[in-house]
Amino acid sequence: MLILGKLFTRVVAKPHWLYRYKDLHGWWTNHHHERTGGAEAPEPTPWQPRSKPIWFTELGCPAVDKGGNQPNVFTDPKSAENALPYFSGGGRADAVQRRFLDAHLGWWRGDGPETGMVDPDHIFVWTWDARPYPAFPENDARWADGHNWQLGHWLNGRLGATTLADAIAAILTDHGFSDFDVSMVGGDLMGLVQAEPGSARGLLEPLMAAFQIDAVEEGVTLVFRSRLRTALPAIRIDVLAERPDETAFEEVRGHGSEFAGEAVLDHFSDTAAYQRVTARSRRRTTENDRVLRLSLPAVLHGAAAAGAAEAMLRDHRAGMRRLTFRLPPNALSVMPGDIVRLADGPDGRFVVTRVTEGEVREIQAQSFAGGDINAPAPFARQSARAAAGLEAAAFLPDVHCSTCPLSRRGRTRASPA
16 A cells, blocks of 8 residues: 655745845844754854944955955965956956945944944954055065055055045035035046146046046036946937928048047056156057047056046047937937937937037937946056166165074074074
8 A cells, every 4th residue: 555645844934144144234133053064053152143243354345347246356366266356357446446445434334234233443444565655566576466466455555546536526626616426437546736726627627538527417416427437228319309401310420530540648657756658549550640649637557547548549439420419498308428329310329418409409419439448457567666766765674684503403593682
């Protein structure tokens, strides 16, 4: 006789925070149970929920593109644990590290966590190296891990620098502006030098041209945003305003001979004793010898300067296509800096560059090179500053070697000083 019995399965609800290793609140507010072979012990550990605050002994992020996606990894070609964060392009990004620390410190020291969960006086950022900057990392003939500094967690040489967004905010604040938003601006800018009196516009225009930043008015607020790094969806334009004896839109395509085939960016180097240097980007084949040149009174690291030069040239070449169309006067949502796409027009996305108000709203736009320029820049074996003997020689370690006698057991015995 075959007896069929019912199989009863007891489903035990697991805590929702159990496998979320970043759920600090769940870990801190619940009892803990040891797990042996996947089985949970019935009795909890001596830990009492909310019994003591959490200390952050290492809070850091690599200075690399999308470093916040996986802040625990580090780049070291000689290590078996060498890795880049998820979806990272591998380019240096000091601003990403700064925003990571700003977000964490603002949250844990503000109103974010439950009261008493994190001790704000015991948050230790990672990492500050005792070796003197700029001797480390520039002189890698003395320290072989100097090249790891470029994309690593080090704060030496970075805490005193600014970012592109912070520099724009400082310029506007110094000139009396308060209603502005730079939260959508990304990019590295280590410093800015202005020796003569000038206007805010005179300082901002070169930066906006070099880093493809658009400024738009939203109410009374002046909003700045990076054109290549802001993932805004294209606005679909379905209805156009037509005037007698005029086409619905006009598209102009420039010839390659009208545009530069090389871009040159003058700036101050952060490794060559702040000397004037240039970053260049050139097409393999060019129709002419025209050069797009821009001079910035700014300090840039090599990766930021190379990326800016490449982005300048790519955006300049992409602007061969220019589009003009008209919208009804009540279509007020389209503003300069917006990305648009015509439903019954030429293919592609266009960035609005100018809006002329009148009986109809005349829109001028141009094609643009979307996406971020984030190619990793090579790190020189020895910087110009170190090669010229300009590193912080006064802070280099003074090493003395001595021969100590051997003890009876064959170990080295140090003699008293």
